[in-house]
Structures are given as C-alpha cells and as structure tokens.
Amino acid sequence: MDATVSTGTEDSVWGGGNKPLGASYGKMMMWFFIMSDALTFSGFLVAYGFSRFKFIELWPIADEVFTHVPFFHGNYPMYYVAFMTFVLIMSSVTMVLAVDAGHKMKQKSVILYMFLTIIGGAIFVGSQAWEWATFIKGDYGALETNSGRILQFVDAETGERAALADFAKTIPDERERHVESEGIWFYGERSMPSYSLNEVVEGFKATPNILIRTEQLNEEGEKTLLDRKESLSKILEANQVVEGANLIHNEYGHRLFADFFFFITGFHGFHVFSGVVINVIIFFNVILGTYERRGHYEMVEKVGLYWHFVDLVWVFVFTFFYLV
Amino acid sequence: MAHDHKLEIFRGLVKFKSNTQKIWGVLIFLSIVTTVEVALGIIKPRFLTHSHFLGMKLLNWIFIILTLVKAYYIAWDFMHLRDEKTPLRRVIVWTPIFLVCYLIFILLFEADYIYNVYSDGFITWNF
Numbered sequence: 001m002d003a004t005v006s007t008g009t010e011d012s013v014w015g016g017g018n019k020p021l022g023a024s025y026g027k028m029m030m031w032f033f034i035m036s037d038a039l040t041f042s043g044f045l046v047a048y049g050f051s052r053f054k055f056i057e058l059w060p061i062a063d064e065v066f067t068h069v070p071f072f073h074g075n076y077p078m079y080y081v082a083f084m085t086f087v088l089i090m091s092s093v094t095m096v097l098a099v100d101a102g103h104k105m106k107q108k109s110v111i112l113y114m115f116l117t118i119i120g121g122a123i124f125v126g127s128q129a130w131e132w133a134t135f136i137k138g139d140y141g142a143l144e145t146n147s148g149r150i151l152q153f154v155d156a157e158t159g160e161r162a163a164l165a166d167f168a169k170t171i172p173d174e175r176e177r178h179v180e181s182e183g184i185w186f187y188g189e190r191s192m193p194s195y196s197l198n199e200v201v202e203g204f205k206a207t208p209n210i211l212i213r214t215e216q217l218n219e220e221g222e223k224t225l226l227d228r229k230e231s232l233s234k235i236l237e238a239n240q241v242v243e244g245a246n247l248i249h250n251e252y253g254h255r256l257f258a259d260f261f262f263f264i265t266g267f268h269g270f271h272v273f274s275g276v277v278i279n280v281i282i283f284f285n286v287i288l289g290t291y292e293r294r295g296h297y298e299m300v301e302k303v304g305l306y307w308h309f310v311d312l313v314w315v316f317v318f319t320f321f322y323l324v
Numbered sequence: 325m326a327h328d329h330k331l332e333i334f335r336g337l338v339k340f341k342s343n344t345q346k347i348w349g350v351l352i353f354l355s356i357v358t359t360v361e362v363a364l365g366i367i368k369p370r371f372l373t374h375s376h377f378l379g380m381k382l383l384n385w386i387f388i389i390l391t392l393v394k395a396y397y398i399a400w401d402f403m404h405l406r407d408e409k410t411p412l413r414r415v416i417v418w419t420p421i422f423l424v425c426y427l428i429f430i431l432l433f434e435a436d437y438i439y440n441v442y443s444d445g446f447i448t449w450n451f
Contacts (some may be wrong), residue, residue: 020409021411046431055442078362078366086358090351312399
C-alpha cells in the first residue's frame with residue numbers, strides 16, 4: 001500500500017542532496033570567479049587585437065621593443081620574457097605539488113611547496129616591475145610628428161638604430177623652466193627631454209649618415225627606412241621629442257601599444273600580486289595547522305586554482321604581446 | 325572526485341605511475357612548447373612569415389595554436405579539469421570559448437573595416 005508514498009529521498013533525483021557536478025560550494029565559486037575573470041581578460045586582449053588590426057600596418061614590432069635583459073648589455077629580444085614565463089610555469093608546478101601533498105595530508109611538504117610558489121610569484125612580479133621601468137625609461141628616443149606618428153633614427157652605415165645622443169647638437173638653450181610663482185593657473189611642468197626639438201633637427205641636418213625610419217611596415221614586415229632626401233623633408237613634420245613611453249607618448253611606435261601594455265600587463269601583474277598575498281595567507285594557515293585540524297586541504301586547492309589561472313592568462317598575454 | 329587522478333596524457337600515449345610524476349611530465353611538455361615558441365620567435369623562418377592563412381601569417385597561427393595547447397594542459401592537469409565530472413568541465417570550458425569566439429569575430433571585423441576607411445583616405449591621419 002505504501003508504493004506511492006515514499007519519504008526516502010536517496011534514490012529520487014528530485015529529492016535534493018544530489019551533487020551532479022561533484023564539487024564543493026567553495027570550489028564552484030572559485031570557478032565562477034575564474035570564468036568571469038577570464039572573460040574580463042579576454043575583453044582586454046580582444047580590445048588590443050581590435051586596435052592592432054585597426055593600425056595593422058604601423059604596429060610596433062615587439063622584438064624591437066623588449067630587447068633588454070637585466071645586468072647584460074646588448075640586444076636580446078624575448079629571452080627575459082621567456083625566463084619570466086618559465087618562472088611562472090615553475091611556480092604553477094610547485095603549487096600543484098602543494099595541492100597534491102595536501103591531498104595526502106603531508107603538512108611539511110605543503111609548507112615547502114607553498115613557500116616555493118610564493119618565491120616564484122615574487123620573482124615574476126619583480127621582473128615585471130623591471131620590465132615596466134625599462135619600457136618607461138626608453139631606449140633611443142624619437143620624434144613625434146604633428147599627427148602623433150613616431151620617427152626613429154637609423155645609422156645608414158651600420159643599419160643599427162641611432163640614439164638621439166649620437167647626433168643631436170648642443171645648442172645653448174633659452175627655454176626657461178615654468179614655475180608656480182610665474183603662472184596664474186599653474187598645474188606643474190613635466191620634465192624636459194634631454195634634447196630640444198631644435199637640437200635634434202639641427203644635429204640631424206649636420207649628420208649625413210643618419211636616416212629616418214617611419215612606423216609603416218613594408219612587405220617584409222619591417223619598418224620603412226627613408227632615404228636621406230625623404231628624411232630631410234619628413235623631419236619638418238616633427239613637433240616634439242619623445243623619450244621612453246607613458247600613456248600619452250610612446251617612442252617605440254603607436255601610443256596605443258604602450259597604453260595596452262600598461263593596462264594588460266598591469267592588470268595581470270596585479271593578479272599575480274594578489275595571488276602572492278592570498279598564497280601567503282594560506283601559507284601561514286598551513287603552518288598554523290588550520291587545515292590539519294579541519295581534516296582537508298581544500299583551501300590550498302582553491303587558491304591553487306586561482307594561481308594556475310594567473311599562469312594561464314600569462315600564457316595568452318605572452319603570445320599576444322611578445323610573439324604574434 | 326579529487327582524490328583519484330587520471331594519469332594519462334596525449335589520449336593514453338603517455339601513462340604515469342603517480343600524480344607527482346604526471347605533474348613533472350606536464351612541466352617538461354610545457355617547457356618544450358615554450359622553447360619552441362621562443363626559438364620560432366627569434367629565428368622567424370622566412371617560409372612561415374611569408375605565407376598567409378585567413379589574412380594572418382602562418383607563424384602567428386602556429387603561436388596561437390601552441391598557446392591553446394599550453395592552455396589545455398594547464399587547465400586539464402594543473403587545474404584538475406581532467407579529474408572533474410564531465411558536466412562541470414563542459415560548463416567551465418565551453419561557455420567562455422563561445423563568448424570569446426563571438427567577441428573576436430565582431431571586433432576584428434570591425435577593426436578591419438576601420439583600417440580600410442583609414443587606408444582608403446577618408447581620414448587624414450599621417451601628417
């Protein structure tokens with residue numbers, strides 16, 4: 001008679017208590033967050049692609065922009081970024097080893113691996129800070145034209161890039177520094193470039209072996225080199241000296257390149273930084289034995305998911321900023 | 325569940341004895357892929373930079389495909405997607421892929437259109 005009345009819920013799909021995805025609440029929410037964050041990063045990277053396709057013929061070549069390695073002089077494109085990528089993958093490995101040790105309830109190993117992960121993250125953030133500093137400081141210097149295009153200089157004999165200091169004349173300067181006591185509405189004055197426009201232009205006219213390189217990419221995918229006659233007429237379009245890069249001017253080429261570089265690597269660097277902070281918190285919890293008492297190390301697994309996600313994003317940033 | 329791991333990669337071509345061993349195996353694979361990418365980026369072989377597919381250099385296609393390969397192994401083995409239940413994995417993977425493909429399609433087409441407007445001389449931008 002009790003065939004139609006059942007209070008037992010264990011074999012009923014609709015009775016509740018099912019775990020169709022087999023994941024705990026916390027882990028699921030971490031995945032929710034990672035997915036929304038992945039879409040945010042995708043938005044940024046696709047916006048970068050949008051600007052790049054818009055200016056496809058004058059986009060800077062990454063190999064010519066990121067050419068430095070700390071403590072070494074010379075031209076080493078890509079090596080340092082490759083090193084950074086490796087550091088981040090390595091710290092991902094120590095993180096996944098920490099998760100694995102957590103499953104086996106080995107507190108000592110979790111502590112060691114978490115520590116190594118934090119060190120890896122710190123090296124990466126430090127490297128990124130160095131990369132930013134180098135990018136902001138600039139390399140050779142360039143001129144900007146009325147329309148915001150960049151003119152760079154090349155030594156005609158060697159074919160190497162020429163720095164402004166190589167040929168700019170020193171003309172006694174009459175430019176006075178603007179100060180607050182002289183201004184009615186004074187905001188401040190930005191630092192002056194090492195050479196004035198006049199010094200660069202006069203130096204250029206006096207040095208016959210210097211040529212101008214425009215942003216335009218040619219058939220070979222290289223920047224167009226003007227001959228001496230074209231260079232002399234092109235330099236008349238210049239209206240200011242640019243050294244280094246910021247959000248408004250960029251000596252390496254299109255200013256949007258610098259904007260996206262700061263924005264995307266900055267946002268990623270912020271994720272790495274917050275990842276390190278969260279890792280440190282979990283690290284101390286592991287040392288204090290919180291998860292030993294709780295009976296499982298799922299927190300390590302959750303923070304691990306976030307950490308791997310940061311690595312995953314870097315893989316894409318690396319490709320779209322440095323390789324493609 | 326999380327405690328039992330699937331220990332095969334490359335569709336069973338390589339089998340590992342323990343999860344730790346699998347992690348090191350995946351690291352080696354990812355390092356090799358990164359090295360290949362960097363080497364190609366430095367050498368830039370001429371036959372790859374001068375042939376195009378769908379308007380993009382073959383070399384860039386190779387970079388993007390290798391990136392997706394790396395992303396797959398990071399997600400599957402480091403983020404344990406391989407060990408999660410199939411519905412969870414599909415929800416996590418296909419939702420962003422669908423949305424991102426849509427976004428790429430829309431924005432890159434639009435950018436190409438603007439590029440044409442510029443290059444056909446409707447706007448003076450280089451003076």
